[in-house]
Amino acid sequence: MYSHIQPLITKDSNNIYQQRYQDLSDTLFNLLDTPVKSTHHIGGTSHFNYPTEPILDILVGVNNLHDITSLDEKRLNYEGFYRLHHPYKKKVVMAQFSNLIELKQITRLHIIQKDSKLYNDYLQTNLLLSENRTLSSTFGKSKQSVAITASNIRDYENQKHQLFCELIKRLSDGAKNTDI
Numbered sequence: 001m002y003s004h005i006q007p008l009i010t011k012d013s014n015n016i017y018q019q020r021y022q023d024l025s026d027t028l029f030n031l032l033d034t035p036v037k038s039t040h041h042i043g044g045t046s047h048f049n050y051p052t053e054p055i056l057d058i059l060v061g062v063n064n065l066h067d068i069t070s071l072d073e074k075r076l077n078y079e080g081f082y083r084l085h086h087p088y089k090k091k092v093v094m095a096q097f098s099n100l101i102e103l104k105q106i107t108r109l110h111i112i113q114k115d116s117k118l119y120n121d122y123l124q125t126n127l128l129l130s131e132n133r134t135l136s137s138t139f140g141k142s143k144q145s146v147a148i149t150a151s152n153i154r155d156y157e158n159q160k161h162q163l164f165c166e167l168i169k170r171l172s173d174g175a176k177n178t179d180i
């Protein structure tokens with residue numbers, strides 16, 4: 001697997017990521033016996049409010065993670081997606097690579113049970129990072145710092161995951177403080 005963090009990008013002049021998202025979303029919904037119930041373009045390439053890796057992230061909602069087996073094992077492999085076997089909690093991650101030698105990720109599918117807390121956390125953080133410039137600027141600076149200090153891609157991904165967990169916790173704490 002590609003062991004380096006890809007150079008961060010800040011814009012998509014040709015709207016490539018939005019077009020790739022739309023093409024892949026159409027593919028996911030048109031697969032035979034698809035369990036896919038929703039797709040959302042998430043992450044930095046959906047809004048470019050902070051520097052991000054050149055990887056298209058798609059949140060895929062399914063009714064049940066067990067439904068992914070037929071999609072995972074058969075149909076997505078034909079579309080060039082392969083399951084990443086890391087200890088993910090309550091989600092399946094599949095990646096599409098630039099080629100099968102370097103294994104540089106170009107797309108990630110975050111497959112999660114629709115309407116679960118995790119699914120809603122993804123949607124909420126993406127919405128806030130796309131709308132709140134102060135929050136996205138702070139997040140972007142932290143992410144850039146992690147990219148500089150991480151010793152390898154796994155360390156980077158783990159630290160980036162921690163940034164998202166901290167963001168979700170802050171959002172949850174803030175929501176509790178605003179409840180009447």
